[in-house]
Amino acid sequence: MTTVILIVIAVCFFLWSLFKSRKKTKESLKIAKGLMISTAIQIIGVLALVSLFLAVIPPELIKKVMGGANEAVSVLWGSLIGTVTIIPAFIAFPLSKQLMEAGAALTAIAAFLTTLTMVGFATFPIEKEYFGTKFTIYRNLFSFFAAITVAIFMGVIL
Amino acid sequence: MINILKKHKLISVAALAYLVTLIVSPQTFMNALKQNGTFLLEMLEILPPIMVISSLISVWVPNNVIIKGFGNASGIKGKLLSILIGAFSAGPIYAGFPVAKTLYDKGASVGNVVIILSAWAVVKVPMYLVETSFLGAPFANTRYLLTIPLIIILGYVMQKVVKRDDIPVSQLDREINEIVDQLPQRHCGACGYTDCHEFAKAVKNEEARMDECRILSHSSKEA
Numbered sequence: 545m546t547t548v549i550l551i552v553i554a555v556c557f558f559l560w561s562l563f564k565s566r567k568k569t570k571e572s573l574k575i576a577k578g579l580m581i582s583t584a585i586q587i588i589g590v591l592a593l594v595s596l597f598l599a600v601i602p603p604e605l606i607k608k609v610m611g612g613a614n615e616a617v618s619v620l621w622g623s624l625i626g627t628v629t630i631i632p633a634f635i636a637f638p639l640s641k642q643l644m645e646a647g648a649a650l651t652a653i654a655a656f657l658t659t660l661t662m663v664g665f666a667t668f669p670i671e672k673e674y675f676g677t678k679f680t681i682y683r684n685l686f687s688f689f690a691a692i693t694v695a696i697f698m699g700v701i702l
Numbered sequence: 703m704i705n706i707l708k709k710h711k712l713i714s715v716a717a718l719a720y721l722v723t724l725i726v727s728p729q730t731f732m733n734a735l736k737q738n739g740t741f742l743l744e745m746l747e748i749l750p751p752i753m754v755i756s757s758l759i760s761v762w763v764p765n766n767v768i769i770k771g772f773g774n775a776s777g778i779k780g781k782l783l784s785i786l787i788g789a790f791s792a793g794p795i796y797a798g799f800p801v802a803k804t805l806y807d808k809g810a811s812v813g814n815v816v817i818i819l820s821a822w823a824v825v826k827v828p829m830y831l832v833e834t835s836f837l838g839a840p841f842a843n844t845r846y847l848l849t850i851p852l853i854i855i856l857g858y859v860m861q862k863v864v865k866r867d868d869i870p871v872s873q874l875d876r877e878i879n880e881i882v883d884q885l886p887q888r889h890c891g892a893c894g895y896t897d898c899h900e901f902a903k904a905v906k907n908e909e910a911r912m913d914e915c916r917i918l919s920h921s922s923k924e925a
Contacts, residue, residue, distance in 0.1 A: 600734075702841065
Protein backbone atom coordinates (compact mmCIF):
# COMPACT_ATOMS: atom_id res chain seq x y z
CA MET A 545 0.00 0.00 0.00
CA THR A 546 2.66 2.55 1.04
CA THR A 547 4.76 1.30 -1.84
CA VAL A 548 1.99 2.19 -4.28
CA ILE A 549 1.73 5.72 -2.82
CA LEU A 550 5.49 6.06 -3.04
CA ILE A 551 5.59 5.00 -6.69
CA VAL A 552 2.70 7.35 -7.54
CA ILE A 553 4.52 10.29 -5.89
CA ALA A 554 7.74 9.44 -7.73
CA VAL A 555 5.98 9.16 -11.10
CA CYS A 556 4.03 12.43 -10.62
CA PHE A 557 7.12 14.33 -9.49
CA PHE A 558 9.05 12.88 -12.43
CA LEU A 559 6.41 13.81 -15.02
CA TRP A 560 6.14 17.31 -13.56
CA SER A 561 9.93 17.62 -13.77
CA LEU A 562 9.97 16.36 -17.36
CA PHE A 563 7.31 18.90 -18.26
CA LYS A 564 9.20 21.78 -16.62
CA SER A 565 12.71 21.02 -17.84
CA ARG A 566 14.13 18.07 -19.75
CA LYS A 567 17.69 19.07 -18.94
CA LYS A 568 17.11 19.11 -15.17
CA THR A 569 15.24 15.81 -15.37
CA LYS A 570 18.15 14.25 -17.23
CA GLU A 571 20.52 15.57 -14.59
CA SER A 572 18.39 14.07 -11.80
CA LEU A 573 18.24 10.69 -13.54
CA LYS A 574 22.02 10.60 -13.66
CA ILE A 575 22.15 11.28 -9.92
CA ALA A 576 19.50 8.61 -9.29
CA LYS A 577 21.46 6.07 -11.33
CA GLY A 578 24.62 6.74 -9.33
CA LEU A 579 22.78 6.50 -6.00
CA MET A 580 20.99 3.35 -7.09
CA ILE A 581 24.11 1.44 -8.11
CA SER A 582 26.21 2.35 -5.09
CA THR A 583 23.41 1.64 -2.59
CA ALA A 584 21.91 -1.46 -4.22
CA ILE A 585 25.14 -3.46 -4.15
CA GLN A 586 25.55 -2.83 -0.43
CA ILE A 587 21.93 -3.45 0.44
CA ILE A 588 21.97 -6.78 -1.40
CA GLY A 589 25.00 -7.76 0.68
CA VAL A 590 23.29 -6.73 3.93
CA LEU A 591 20.03 -8.49 3.12
CA ALA A 592 21.85 -11.65 2.09
CA LEU A 593 23.68 -11.76 5.43
CA VAL A 594 20.52 -11.12 7.44
CA SER A 595 18.64 -13.82 5.52
CA LEU A 596 21.40 -16.27 6.31
CA PHE A 597 21.33 -15.27 9.99
CA LEU A 598 17.57 -15.78 10.16
CA ALA A 599 17.88 -19.16 8.45
CA VAL A 600 20.56 -20.33 10.86
CA ILE A 601 18.84 -19.12 14.08
CA PRO A 602 15.66 -21.12 14.70
CA PRO A 603 12.50 -19.14 15.71
CA GLU A 604 12.12 -21.35 18.79
CA LEU A 605 15.35 -19.96 20.19
CA ILE A 606 14.08 -16.39 19.74
CA LYS A 607 10.85 -17.32 21.51
CA LYS A 608 12.73 -18.87 24.41
CA VAL A 609 15.08 -15.97 25.11
CA MET A 610 12.39 -13.30 24.81
CA GLY A 611 10.01 -14.97 27.24
CA GLY A 612 12.44 -15.87 30.00
CA ALA A 613 11.64 -15.67 33.72
CA ASN A 614 13.72 -12.53 34.17
CA GLU A 615 11.94 -9.70 32.36
CA ALA A 616 14.99 -7.40 32.28
CA VAL A 617 17.00 -10.10 30.51
CA SER A 618 14.13 -10.65 28.07
CA VAL A 619 14.05 -6.94 27.25
CA LEU A 620 17.77 -6.97 26.63
CA TRP A 621 17.43 -10.01 24.35
CA GLY A 622 14.50 -8.41 22.55
CA SER A 623 16.43 -5.25 21.83
CA LEU A 624 19.56 -7.17 20.81
CA ILE A 625 17.64 -9.38 18.37
CA GLY A 626 15.94 -6.29 16.98
CA THR A 627 19.31 -4.65 16.53
CA VAL A 628 21.00 -7.38 14.51
CA THR A 629 18.09 -8.22 12.24
CA ILE A 630 16.05 -6.36 9.67
CA ILE A 631 12.64 -7.87 9.09
CA PRO A 632 10.05 -6.15 6.89
CA ALA A 633 7.49 -4.60 9.24
CA PHE A 634 4.58 -6.53 7.76
CA ILE A 635 6.31 -9.72 8.90
CA ALA A 636 7.50 -8.27 12.22
CA PHE A 637 4.01 -7.53 13.62
CA PRO A 638 2.47 -10.97 13.04
CA LEU A 639 5.73 -12.45 14.37
CA SER A 640 5.48 -10.28 17.50
CA LYS A 641 1.94 -11.47 18.08
CA GLN A 642 3.08 -15.09 17.79
CA LEU A 643 5.95 -14.43 20.17
CA MET A 644 3.63 -12.80 22.69
CA GLU A 645 1.19 -15.71 22.52
CA ALA A 646 4.14 -18.06 22.99
CA GLY A 647 5.01 -16.28 26.21
CA ALA A 648 7.37 -13.45 25.30
CA ALA A 649 7.15 -10.45 27.65
CA LEU A 650 5.27 -7.36 26.41
CA THR A 651 8.21 -5.14 27.27
CA ALA A 652 10.58 -7.41 25.35
CA ILE A 653 8.33 -7.17 22.29
CA ALA A 654 8.22 -3.37 22.57
CA ALA A 655 12.02 -3.23 22.76
CA PHE A 656 12.28 -5.68 19.86
CA LEU A 657 9.94 -3.65 17.60
CA THR A 658 11.66 -0.34 18.32
CA THR A 659 15.25 -1.51 17.85
CA LEU A 660 14.20 -3.58 14.84
CA THR A 661 13.34 -0.46 12.87
CA MET A 662 15.46 2.22 14.51
CA VAL A 663 18.77 0.56 15.32
CA GLY A 664 20.62 -1.16 12.52
CA PHE A 665 23.67 -3.28 13.11
CA ALA A 666 23.25 -4.69 9.63
CA THR A 667 22.69 -1.32 7.98
CA PHE A 668 25.71 0.16 9.76
CA PRO A 669 27.96 0.07 6.66
CA ILE A 670 25.30 1.78 4.55
CA GLU A 671 24.63 4.48 7.14
CA LYS A 672 28.36 5.04 7.58
CA GLU A 673 28.74 5.61 3.86
CA TYR A 674 26.16 8.40 3.99
CA PHE A 675 26.73 10.02 7.37
CA GLY A 676 30.17 8.97 8.61
CA THR A 677 31.27 6.76 11.50
CA LYS A 678 30.71 9.16 14.39
CA PHE A 679 27.13 10.01 13.42
CA THR A 680 26.30 6.34 12.84
CA ILE A 681 27.74 5.06 16.11
CA TYR A 682 26.07 7.75 18.24
CA ARG A 683 22.70 7.54 16.48
CA ASN A 684 22.52 3.77 16.88
CA LEU A 685 23.78 3.83 20.45
CA PHE A 686 21.33 6.52 21.59
CA SER A 687 18.46 4.88 19.69
CA PHE A 688 19.22 1.59 21.42
CA PHE A 689 18.86 3.22 24.84
CA ALA A 690 15.78 5.11 23.69
CA ALA A 691 14.20 1.77 22.71
CA ILE A 692 14.94 0.29 26.13
CA THR A 693 13.50 3.40 27.79
CA VAL A 694 10.31 3.03 25.76
CA ALA A 695 10.09 -0.63 26.75
CA ILE A 696 10.53 0.11 30.47
CA PHE A 697 7.87 2.83 30.46
CA MET A 698 5.51 0.54 28.59
CA GLY A 699 5.99 -2.06 31.26
CA VAL A 700 5.09 0.53 33.90
CA ILE A 701 2.02 1.89 32.06
CA LEU A 702 0.43 -1.27 30.64
CA MET B 703 40.49 -8.46 -8.27
CA ILE B 704 41.65 -7.61 -4.73
CA ASN B 705 40.49 -4.04 -5.30
CA ILE B 706 37.04 -5.12 -6.40
CA LEU B 707 36.75 -7.35 -3.32
CA LYS B 708 37.84 -4.48 -1.09
CA LYS B 709 35.38 -2.07 -2.65
CA HIS B 710 32.49 -4.51 -2.21
CA LYS B 711 33.56 -5.95 1.11
CA LEU B 712 30.03 -6.64 2.30
CA ILE B 713 28.84 -8.59 -0.69
CA SER B 714 32.11 -10.56 -0.80
CA VAL B 715 31.66 -11.56 2.84
CA ALA B 716 28.05 -12.56 2.09
CA ALA B 717 29.09 -14.68 -0.91
CA LEU B 718 31.71 -16.45 1.19
CA ALA B 719 29.23 -17.09 4.02
CA TYR B 720 26.74 -18.58 1.56
CA LEU B 721 29.41 -20.82 0.03
CA VAL B 722 30.29 -22.17 3.48
CA THR B 723 26.60 -22.71 4.31
CA LEU B 724 26.03 -24.56 1.04
CA ILE B 725 28.80 -27.00 1.93
CA VAL B 726 27.86 -27.39 5.61
CA SER B 727 24.06 -27.44 5.32
CA PRO B 728 22.30 -27.26 1.93
CA GLN B 729 18.91 -27.08 3.74
CA THR B 730 19.83 -23.87 5.58
CA PHE B 731 21.21 -22.50 2.32
CA MET B 732 17.85 -23.03 0.60
CA ASN B 733 15.96 -21.42 3.51
CA ALA B 734 18.21 -18.38 3.38
CA LEU B 735 17.68 -18.07 -0.39
CA LYS B 736 13.92 -18.16 0.08
CA GLN B 737 14.20 -15.41 2.71
CA ASN B 738 16.29 -13.38 0.25
CA GLY B 739 13.48 -13.48 -2.27
CA THR B 740 11.09 -11.65 0.10
CA PHE B 741 13.71 -9.04 0.94
CA LEU B 742 14.77 -8.42 -2.65
CA LEU B 743 11.20 -7.97 -3.79
CA GLU B 744 10.64 -5.31 -1.11
CA MET B 745 13.86 -3.60 -2.08
CA LEU B 746 13.05 -3.61 -5.80
CA GLU B 747 9.67 -2.01 -5.16
CA ILE B 748 10.92 0.70 -2.82
CA LEU B 749 14.41 1.65 -3.86
CA PRO B 750 13.88 2.99 -7.42
CA PRO B 751 11.10 5.45 -6.51
CA ILE B 752 13.06 6.58 -3.42
CA MET B 753 16.14 7.27 -5.53
CA VAL B 754 14.10 9.14 -8.15
CA ILE B 755 12.41 11.29 -5.49
CA SER B 756 15.60 12.13 -3.63
CA SER B 757 17.48 13.04 -6.81
CA LEU B 758 14.56 15.16 -8.03
CA ILE B 759 14.64 16.97 -4.68
CA SER B 760 18.35 17.64 -5.11
CA VAL B 761 17.79 19.08 -8.59
CA TRP B 762 14.62 21.08 -7.98
CA VAL B 763 14.25 22.17 -4.36
CA PRO B 764 16.32 25.32 -3.70
CA ASN B 765 18.74 25.14 -0.76
CA ASN B 766 17.22 28.11 1.05
CA VAL B 767 13.82 26.38 1.22
CA ILE B 768 15.42 23.42 3.00
CA ILE B 769 17.51 25.66 5.27
CA LYS B 770 14.40 27.62 6.23
CA GLY B 771 12.33 24.47 6.84
CA PHE B 772 14.92 22.16 8.39
CA GLY B 773 18.00 24.26 9.18
CA ASN B 774 19.49 25.19 12.54
CA ALA B 775 17.04 28.07 12.98
CA SER B 776 13.92 26.11 12.01
CA GLY B 777 12.91 25.52 15.64
CA ILE B 778 9.99 23.38 16.74
CA LYS B 779 8.29 23.75 13.34
CA GLY B 780 11.30 22.11 11.68
CA LYS B 781 11.10 19.23 14.17
CA LEU B 782 7.41 18.63 13.52
CA LEU B 783 7.98 18.84 9.76
CA SER B 784 10.77 16.26 10.12
CA ILE B 785 8.48 13.87 11.98
CA LEU B 786 5.82 14.31 9.29
CA ILE B 787 8.28 13.48 6.50
CA GLY B 788 9.22 10.29 8.28
CA ALA B 789 5.62 9.41 9.10
CA PHE B 790 4.42 9.61 5.52
CA SER B 791 7.38 7.88 3.96
CA ALA B 792 7.61 4.25 2.98
CA GLY B 793 10.22 1.59 3.33
CA PRO B 794 12.81 0.53 5.87
CA ILE B 795 15.35 2.93 7.37
CA TYR B 796 17.99 2.26 4.71
CA ALA B 797 15.62 3.80 2.16
CA GLY B 798 15.60 6.91 4.35
CA PHE B 799 19.39 7.44 4.22
CA PRO B 800 19.59 8.86 0.67
CA VAL B 801 16.61 11.17 1.22
CA ALA B 802 17.90 12.40 4.59
CA LYS B 803 21.38 12.91 3.14
CA THR B 804 19.99 14.96 0.26
CA LEU B 805 18.16 17.23 2.71
CA TYR B 806 21.28 17.44 4.86
CA ASP B 807 23.45 18.43 1.88
CA LYS B 808 20.96 21.20 1.18
CA GLY B 809 21.21 22.60 4.68
CA ALA B 810 18.98 20.58 7.05
CA SER B 811 20.41 20.44 10.58
CA VAL B 812 21.96 17.30 12.08
CA GLY B 813 19.20 17.15 14.69
CA ASN B 814 16.42 17.27 12.12
CA VAL B 815 18.14 14.63 9.98
CA VAL B 816 18.17 12.33 13.02
CA ILE B 817 14.49 13.08 13.66
CA ILE B 818 13.62 12.31 10.02
CA LEU B 819 15.51 8.99 10.16
CA SER B 820 14.04 7.93 13.50
CA ALA B 821 10.51 8.88 12.51
CA TRP B 822 11.09 7.10 9.20
CA ALA B 823 11.88 3.98 11.23
CA VAL B 824 9.24 4.11 13.94
CA VAL B 825 6.45 6.63 13.34
CA LYS B 826 4.57 5.26 10.35
CA VAL B 827 0.94 5.94 9.58
CA PRO B 828 0.20 2.69 7.67
CA MET B 829 2.33 0.62 10.06
CA TYR B 830 0.39 2.03 12.99
CA LEU B 831 -2.74 0.42 11.57
CA VAL B 832 -0.98 -2.92 11.18
CA GLU B 833 0.37 -2.67 14.71
CA THR B 834 -3.05 -1.93 16.25
CA SER B 835 -4.63 -4.84 14.42
CA PHE B 836 -2.02 -7.33 15.62
CA LEU B 837 -0.97 -6.05 19.03
CA GLY B 838 -3.94 -3.94 20.04
CA ALA B 839 -4.56 -0.17 20.23
CA PRO B 840 -3.26 0.33 23.82
CA PHE B 841 0.08 -1.25 22.90
CA ALA B 842 0.49 0.78 19.70
CA ASN B 843 -0.73 4.08 21.24
CA THR B 844 1.56 3.84 24.24
CA ARG B 845 4.53 2.93 22.09
CA TYR B 846 3.95 5.86 19.73
CA LEU B 847 3.28 8.38 22.53
CA LEU B 848 6.49 7.38 24.29
CA THR B 849 8.61 7.23 21.15
CA ILE B 850 7.81 10.62 19.59
CA PRO B 851 9.12 12.77 22.49
CA LEU B 852 12.17 10.52 22.73
CA ILE B 853 12.89 11.03 19.03
CA ILE B 854 12.86 14.82 19.52
CA ILE B 855 15.22 14.49 22.51
CA LEU B 856 17.41 12.19 20.40
CA GLY B 857 17.61 14.86 17.68
CA TYR B 858 18.56 17.47 20.27
CA VAL B 859 21.32 15.31 21.78
CA MET B 860 22.72 14.31 18.35
CA GLN B 861 22.79 17.97 17.32
CA LYS B 862 25.02 18.65 20.35
CA VAL B 863 27.32 15.68 19.83
CA VAL B 864 27.80 15.45 16.05
CA LYS B 865 29.19 18.45 14.17
CA ARG B 866 28.89 19.12 10.47
CA ASP B 867 32.61 18.32 9.98
CA ASP B 868 31.96 14.76 11.17
CA ILE B 869 29.71 13.98 8.22
CA PRO B 870 31.31 13.16 4.86
CA VAL B 871 30.50 15.02 1.66
CA SER B 872 28.29 13.07 -0.71
CA GLN B 873 29.66 10.63 -3.24
CA LEU B 874 28.79 12.92 -6.16
CA ASP B 875 30.49 15.93 -4.57
CA ARG B 876 33.50 13.79 -3.80
CA GLU B 877 33.77 12.65 -7.42
CA ILE B 878 33.43 16.23 -8.65
CA ASN B 879 36.07 17.40 -6.16
CA GLU B 880 38.41 14.67 -7.44
CA ILE B 881 38.06 16.06 -10.95
CA VAL B 882 38.57 19.62 -9.68
CA ASP B 883 41.82 18.49 -8.05
CA GLN B 884 43.16 17.43 -11.46
CA LEU B 885 42.37 20.84 -12.94
CA PRO B 886 44.72 23.85 -12.81
CA GLN B 887 42.03 25.77 -10.86
CA ARG B 888 42.82 29.10 -12.47
CA HIS B 889 39.07 29.48 -13.16
CA CYS B 890 39.97 31.08 -16.50
CA GLY B 891 36.64 30.26 -18.11
CA ALA B 892 38.25 29.47 -21.48
CA CYS B 893 36.39 26.14 -21.56
CA GLY B 894 33.08 28.00 -21.62
CA TYR B 895 32.11 27.22 -18.01
CA THR B 896 32.15 29.87 -15.28
CA ASP B 897 34.77 28.15 -13.11
CA CYS B 898 36.65 24.88 -12.64
CA HIS B 899 33.94 23.44 -10.39
CA GLU B 900 31.26 23.95 -13.06
CA PHE B 901 33.58 22.42 -15.66
CA ALA B 902 34.22 19.41 -13.38
CA LYS B 903 30.48 18.91 -13.01
CA ALA B 904 30.11 18.90 -16.80
CA VAL B 905 32.95 16.36 -17.13
CA LYS B 906 31.24 14.16 -14.55
CA ASN B 907 27.98 14.36 -16.52
CA GLU B 908 29.91 13.50 -19.68
CA GLU B 909 28.91 16.84 -21.20
CA ALA B 910 32.53 17.96 -21.46
CA ARG B 911 35.89 16.24 -21.91
CA MET B 912 38.99 16.85 -19.78
CA ASP B 913 40.99 18.03 -22.82
CA GLU B 914 38.55 20.88 -23.28
CA CYS B 915 40.36 22.57 -20.44
CA ARG B 916 42.66 24.94 -22.36
CA ILE B 917 45.37 25.22 -19.73
CA LEU B 918 45.54 21.47 -19.17
CA SER B 919 45.73 20.56 -22.88
CA HIS B 920 48.26 23.31 -23.47
CA SER B 921 50.65 22.15 -20.81
CA SER B 922 50.39 18.49 -21.84
CA LYS B 923 51.31 19.45 -25.41
CA GLU B 924 54.43 21.20 -24.16
CA ALA B 925 55.51 18.25 -22.07
